[in-house]
Amino acid sequence: xxNNRGRIRTLFRHSFIALGLLSAFASYAxxxxxxxxxxxxTKGLPDRLMCGxxxxxxxxxxxxxxxxxxxxxxxxxxxxxxxxxxxAFAGGPGQxxxxxxxxxxxxxxxxxxxxxxxxxxxxxTGKSTLLQCDMDPLEAQFAFNDDALPIFEYSRAExxxxxxxxxxxxxxxxxxxxxxxxxAVRLALGYQKLHLFGASYGTRIAQEYMRRYPQAxxxxxxDGVVPMQQxxxxxxxxxDDSLQAIFTDCADTTDCSQQYPQLEQQYQTLLTKLEVQPAxxxxxHPRTHRSIxxxxxxxxxxxxxxxxxxSHTTRALVPLAISEANRENYLxxxxxxxxxxxxxxxxMGMHSAIVCGEDWPALTAEERARxxxxxxxxxxxxxxxxxxxxxxVDAVExxxxxxxxxxxxxxxxxxxxxPATPPEWAELAMVNMEHARHLxxxxxxxxxxxQSCADKLVAEFIDHGELKTLDASCLDKxxxxxxxxxxxxxxxxxxxx
Amino acid sequence: xxxxxxxxxxxxxxxxxxxxxSVMAGLYYAFGAPxxxxxxxxxxxxxxxxPEALKITISGAERAPNxxxxxxxxxxxxxxxxxxxxxRLEIDDAYPQDMATGRSATVVIVADKSDSKLIKSVRxxxxxxLRYNSEVAGxxxxxxxxxxxxxxxxxxxxxxxxxxxxxxxxxxxIVTLSIIIAVFYSAMNLGIDTSAGExxxxxxxxxLSHPLSSMQIVLAKVAxxxxxxxxGLALVLIVSKFAYAMVAWEQLGFSITLDLRxxxxxxxxxxxxxxxxxxMLIFVSFMAKSxxxxxxxxxxxxxxxxxxxxxxxxDIATETIQWLPIxxxxxxxxxxxxGNALPLAPLAVASVSTLALFGLFTYLSSRMLKSEKVxxxx
Numbered sequence: 001x002x003n004n005r006g007r008i009r010t011l012f013r014h015s016f017i018a019l020g021l022l023s024a025f026a027s028y029a030x031x032x033x034x035x036x037x038x039x040x041x042t043k044g045l046p047d048r049l050m051c052g053x054x055x056x057x058x059x060x061x062x063x064x065x066x067x068x069x070x071x072x073x074x075x076x077x078x079x080x081x082x083x084x085x086x087x088a089f090a091g092g093p094g095q096x097x098x099x100x101x102x103x104x105x106x107x108x109x110x111x112x113x114x115x116x117x118x119x120x121x122x123x124x125t126g127k128s129t130l131l132q133c134d135m136d137p138l139e140a141q142f143a144f145n146d147d148a149l150p151i152f153e154y155s156r157a158e159x160x161x162x163x164x165x166x167x168x169x170x171x172x173x174x175x176x177x178x179x180x181x182x183x184a185v186r187l188a189l190g191y192q193k194l195h196l197f198g199a200s201y202g203t204r205i206a207q208e209y210m211r212r213y214p215q216a217x218x219x220x221x222x223d224g225v226v227p228m229q230q231x232x233x234x235x236x237x238x239x240d241d242s243l244q245a246i247f248t249d250c251a252d253t254t255d256c257s258q259q260y261p262q263l264e265q266q267y268q269t270l271l272t273k274l275e276v277q278p279a280x281x282x283x284x285h286p287r288t289h290r291s292i293x294x295x296x297x298x299x300x301x302x303x304x305x306x307x308x309x310x311s312h313t314t315r316a317l318v319p320l321a322i323s324e325a326n327r328e329n330y331l332x333x334x335x336x337x338x339x340x341x342x343x344x345x346x347x348m349g350m351h352s353a354i355v356c357g358e359d360w361p362a363l364t365a366e367e368r369a370r371x372x373x374x375x376x377x378x379x380x381x382x383x384x385x386x387x388x389x390x391x392x393v394d395a396v397e398x399x400x401x402x403x404x405x406x407x408x409x410x411x412x413x414x415x416x417x418x419p420a421t422p423p424e425w426a427e428l429a430m431v432n433m434e435h436a437r438h439l440x441x442x443x444x445x446x447x448x449x450x451q452s453c454a455d456k457l458v459a460e461f462i463d464h465g466e467l468k469t470l471d472a473s474c475l476d477k478x479x480x481x482x483x484x485x486x487x488x489x490x491x492x493x494x495x496x497x
Numbered sequence: 498x499x500x501x502x503x504x505x506x507x508x509x510x511x512x513x514x515x516x517x518x519s520v521m522a523g524l525y526y527a528f529g530a531p532x533x534x535x536x537x538x539x540x541x542x543x544x545x546x547x548p549e550a551l552k553i554t555i556s557g558a559e560r561a562p563n564x565x566x567x568x569x570x571x572x573x574x575x576x577x578x579x580x581x582x583x584x585r586l587e588i589d590d591a592y593p594q595d596m597a598t599g600r601s602a603t604v605v606i607v608a609d610k611s612d613s614k615l616i617k618s619v620r621x622x623x624x625x626x627l628r629y630n631s632e633v634a635g636x637x638x639x640x641x642x643x644x645x646x647x648x649x650x651x652x653x654x655x656x657x658x659x660x661x662x663x664x665x666x667x668x669x670x671i672v673t674l675s676i677i678i679a680v681f682y683s684a685m686n687l688g689i690d691t692s693a694g695e696x697x698x699x700x701x702x703x704x705l706s707h708p709l710s711s712m713q714i715v716l717a718k719v720a721x722x723x724x725x726x727x728x729g730l731a732l733v734l735i736v737s738k739f740a741y742a743m744v745a746w747e748q749l750g751f752s753i754t755l756d757l758r759x760x761x762x763x764x765x766x767x768x769x770x771x772x773x774x775x776x777m778l779i780f781v782s783f784m785a786k787s788x789x790x791x792x793x794x795x796x797x798x799x800x801x802x803x804x805x806x807x808x809x810x811x812d813i814a815t816e817t818i819q820w821l822p823i824x825x826x827x828x829x830x831x832x833x834x835x836g837n838a839l840p841l842a843p844l845a846v847a848s849v850s851t852l853a854l855f856g857l858f859t860y861l862s863s864r865m866l867k868s869e870k871v872x873x874x875x
Contacts, residue, residue: 331642
């Protein structure tokens with residue numbers, strides 16, 4: 001109410017002359033929000049956003065402690081549907097939606113033409129009580145021999161350190177706890193209907209929101225789908241498949257198979273060699289160029305290659321990096337490790353809250369055995385077994401793992417090369433969805449809307465709510481890059497004498 | 498005195514209403530201008546946009562398969578069909594050798610950059626090539642163990658304070674120009690008819706023979722003309738509101754929304770302009786010796802307010818101009834659409850001077866009506 005008065009005061013200042021008529025159209029000019037909004041900006045996006053926050057109880061049980069949930073609204077270019085907005089959920093878990101506003105503005109640029117986009121920093125991320133653990137500087141990460149200790153020991157020590165730093169009960173930061181924050185933001189902004197757009201982990205919170213507040217949702221787009229009944233720990237297989245696709249592809253291409261023969265074996269040789277004895281070398285720092293030491297272990301190689309699988313541009317370097325590392329030139333791998341800042345921006349405390357509350361406690365013995373068949377599955381289970389008992393996050397209710405039953409029109413997007421959420425996951429998620437369509441971009445990686453024409457399809461779907469009429473043929477268009485044949489580019493020719 | 502002016506005003510209104518042709522001529526503008534503008538803008542926007550799938554001629558494609566594949570992924574591809582844009586991308590003979598050995602590989606864009614229909618497509622090609630360039634350059638650094646972020650010595654962040662409604666630029670100027678001009682044009686014929694016309698029909702002398710002061714006559718005529726001006730303004734505002742809402746501005750990243758607040762404020766600030774315009778029309782028409790002459794004089798004199806308005810639209814010398822009548826009001830309208838605060842000081846000054854001009858023209862006209870030369874057009 002007070003805020004409404006503030007609005008009218010602003011109007012007063014702007015239209016001094018129209019004073020007498022003011023009361024007659026004040027209600028018309030007032031947008032439906034009741035939250036106090038101030039202009040703000042985020043990195044990489046020149047547009048003026050409107051930022052605000054709502055106070056929410058920290059705990060569902062006692063209302064004493066409050067948490068500020070911060071949000072930003074990217075205004076529609078032409079406000080055609082003032083009662084509707086697009087609510088975009090960030091991934092991770094642990095990513096700040098507001099920090100990546102530029103990405104959402106690009107991916108949803110067609111949808112934004114006539115609707116606002118709401119970005120909320122989920123509790124524990126960004127401005128909403130960031131739960132971040134201390135990260136070692138790059139030099140220390142490079143020099144550290146992560147093979148010297150079992151991952152279990154290492155993870156336990158790290159977790160204990162972070163728990164002391166954060167000193168908070170992570171049970172307040174789970175998906176279920178966060179869903180009501182998003183609803184509070186919707187009510188504060190006065191939108192009647194939302195179109196959800198979730199990417200990666202964002203699809204899980206989107207599904208939870210749909211389950212709890214179906215009346216507020218007009219449509220949902222899930223890009224890189226995490227089914228409710230699936231643990232994130234299952235990711236190992238997708239990573240292996242996505243890398244395998246490069247090996248197969250390289251073997252099938254004349255240039256690549258000529259330049260990097262038997263790439264898969266080369267990779268295995270490299271890993272085996274490092275498993276026996278990690279390589280210890282001096283390399284120039286990726287930014288300062290000062291000489292620093294690098295202990296290259298099997299785990300570091302696997303992690304660098306894993307991160308490279310996410311984008312077509314870095315995928316182009318994978319054969320070169322493996323082949324060079326086999327010849328003991330580790331610089332291409334260092335390049336892939338050095339540009340690995342994606343995890344730096346994840347709120348690891350909040351990440352742990354989600355994973356320990358939702359992905360770890362319900363793992364059955366059968367699942368543990370199945371997921372441990374892959375390297376990353378094994379690593380994750382080991383590290384969660386170490387950290388989760390320390391964090392002591394309350395396990396989520398069993399009903400949380402039920403696949404979402406809904407009538408809301410839902411568009412599911414998957415990339416055939418996705419190293420995180422493969423197309424099978426989307427099929428699992430949609431078993432009980434009445435109006436759902438699953439589109440697969442065969443050659444896309446993680447996040448289909450950002451790397452194909454799906455951005456247009458999403459806008460069309462939001463505008464018409466119609467799934468059947470979407471023409472998905474454009475998803476066949478490839479964004480794949482050719483592999484680098486040498487450090488200069490994808491062209492294979494003899495070097496100048 | 499007011500009663501007599503009132504009776505006379507009613508007579509003028511009845512006269513005007515009966516003269517359907519003048520009324521319609523005026524209202525045609527109010528109706529037609531926004532619709533014509535709206536169509537023009539739509540065609541213009543279409544021309545300025547680059548087609549979804551941009552087809553160009555690529556020669557030597559076989560030398561740079563990765564580049565061609567990249568361009569294709571952003572919907573720029575080679576074609577021999579009729580709808581191919583006259584843009585040619587020539588890939589140098591030495592491209593593979595240069596690329597493999599880390600020299601700059603040459604590609605040439607051949608296009609006529611003065612062709613305004615082409616410029617957006619050429620820019621799109623240039624941008625795509627720049628992106629490819631930095632992508633490959635970045636990967637070259639990664640392959641050498643160097644953080645490609647090093648190439649960005651400055652992280653330049655822009656914080657644009659404009660709202661989508663404020664980014665219309667020149668379009669905003671043209672939209673408000675067409676609205677302001679409606680005040681003058683919608684009552685132009687009427688103004689000439691009620692003064693020079695009345696004189697030619699010899700009914701002016703009859704009017705003057707009544708026990709009325711010439712000031713009363715002029716005031717009643719001005720009031721009638723101004724009423725039609727304001728009606729024209731109201732009409733143009735309402736038609737504009739709906740017409741401009743249909744233009745797909747959002748494709749260019751902005752919108753022009755005329756809300757109720759804009760309409761009400763524009764009507765209020767338009768009233769002094771309507772009075773000034775009416776008194777000026779009468780003054781100029783009486784200056785002329787005949788109806789025909791009045792028509793050409795009025796057309797010439799109207800160049801002044803139109804010129805002022807154009808200068809605001811095209812943003813020439815705004816600092817000084819924005820204090821002058823017409824320009825200040827139009828500037829205020831632009832700010833209103835942008836969602837900014839009204840420039841109250843210039844608006845007040847200009848409104849007062851607009852009313853002063855109305856007073857001056859009215860006084861001069863009433864003086865003129867005392868002269869036989871004017872009354873009988875001698």
